Amino acid sequence: MESVLSYLFYFLASIFLIYALLQFRLGIYFLRSFFYGSAVKQNSLGVFPKVTIQLPVYNExxxxxxxxxxxxxxxxxxxxxxxxxLDDSTDETSSLISIFIKNNNLKTAFEHICRDNRDGYKAGALDAALKQSTGEYIAIFDADFIPPKDFLINTLPYFKNKEIAFVQTRWGHANEGLSILTKIQAFALDMHFTVEQEGRYFSGDFIQFNGTGGILKKSVIDEAGGWSSDTVTEDLDLSFRIQLLNYKGVYASDIICPAELPTTIEALRIQQTRWIGGGASCFxxxxxxxxxSSNISRSKRFFALVHLFHSSMFLFLFSMLLLSIFSSIFYSSNYEPVGFIASLIFTFSLLSLIFIYGIGFWIGNKRKIGDFPKFLFCFLLFIALNFGMSLNNIIAIINGYRKKVLVF
Structure with a gap:
């Protein structure tokens, strides 16, 4: 029994060690991007194309x-x-939208589209509206986003490069200071939108369209097969299918779209269920x-698979933690080598996490050394929050692989 547990532990540890090294790699690429600049230069907008802005809304x-x-x-x-x-609301949101459109002297013509059902959820709404769209480019903003005035002026020039299919901007946090919960979320998202997104973009890996705060070329959406509702992370799904056609995405880190963060644990739990379970279903x-894929190099395919598998790593980490605890309780006398290796792996993994979250915190947000207490506070609470949501996240991953629809 002990030998079986040892082999299982070494297997899990090897996977997690590889994952930590790959995250460390993204941190290095982010630093290179910071010091050497972006891979794609933005031009000025000469010709103004027709643009469709889509606003998916549900009880907001x-x-x-x-x-x-x-x-x-x-x-x-x-x-x-x-x-x-794109209004699928069942509360007074629809009335508020109608009143806004009717009672204001607007320069913008808003089309209020209401469906009889929520088939396909957000992906279904986007797919139905795409058939009625007239723009050459499709910009998407969720209801809790506030796009800057110059969003289109600054993102459209990237499409002068015919290989570019979408542009994703960085999310800001309109209510970061509201509570400890919102501060922790902002801390975690800042790492994603600095180290992970910028690191992947600079290295030439597949990047993710995050579903909002971005703009896509309509013809490429159609070429890739359109929006699919067989996963609740339809944004990750579509952006990968687009890049498998050898198109590219741009991550414009200098363009920031502020958004409202979930303000309750329940709202955060639902969001995490979608993101983590949806990531598993996309993999x-x-x-x-x-x-x-015959269009993509072997190295790019490998890192794309790692990207898709990202959310599932939580299952391996949690399994390794449980195995370590179980082994130390029931096999303490003969389990010292495994315990030592566990300590080494967890130490390296912790240092890797501190590295990527640290550079996201300081360099990505231009903070000062004196902000170390704030970093330590957010980092420790972030780890605690993740362990607190462990069971929810594991269930979401399992349901994602079972292709079980995650209702939201």
Whole structure:
């Protein structure tokens, strides 16, 4: 029994060690990006193309009017702008939208699209609206986002490069200081939008369209097969299918779209269920397409698979932790070598996490050394929050691989 547990532990430890090294790699690429600049240079916008802005909304009565006002103030010729409000709401959100459109002297023509059902959820709404869209490019903003006035002016020039299919901007945090919970979320998201996104972009790996705060070329959406509702992370799914066609995405870290962070544990739990379970379902769906793609180099395929598998790593980490605890309790006398190796792996992994979250915290947000207490506070609470949500995340991963629909 002990030998079986030892082999199992070494297997899990090897996987987690590889994962820590790969995350460390992204940190190095992020630092190179910071010191040497972006891989793609932005040009000025010469010709103004037709653009469709899509606003998927579901029961967002507290934030939807802020979004609509931001779109009303966006800087772009109105005769070249189509705005679709994709409203699947079942509460008073729909009434608020109707009143806003009717009672304001607007320069923007808003199309209020309401479906009879929520088939396909957000992906279904986007797919249905795409058929009615007239723009050459599709910009998407969730209800809790506030796009800057110059969003289109700054993102569209990237499409002068015909290989570019989408542009993803960095998320900001409109309510970061509201509570400890929002501060921890901002801390975690900042690492993703600095180290992970910028690191992958600079290295030439596949990057992710995050579903909002970005803009895509409509013809490429169609070429890639459109929006698919067989996973709740339809953004990750589509962005990978696009890049498998040898198109590229741009991560524009200098363009920031502020957004509202979840303010309750329950709202965060639902969000994490979607992201983590959806990531697992995307790996389940796309791993063979990535592995056997003839358009992509072997190294890029490998790192794309690692990216898709990212959320599933939580299952291995949690299993290794449980195995370590079980082994130390029941086999303490003969388990010292495994315990020593466990200590080494956890120490290296912890240092790797401190490295990537540290550079995301300081360099990605231009903070000072004196902010170390704030970093330590957020880092420790972030680790605690993740362990507190362990069971929820593991269930989400398992359901993702079982192709069980995650309702939200």
């Amino acid at each position: 009565k507290n934030v939807v009017l802020d979004l609509l006002n931001a779109i009303e103030n966006i800087d772009y010729p109105r005769h070249l702008l189509q705005v679709q409000i 389940n769906k796309l791993n063979k397409k990535v592995l056997f």
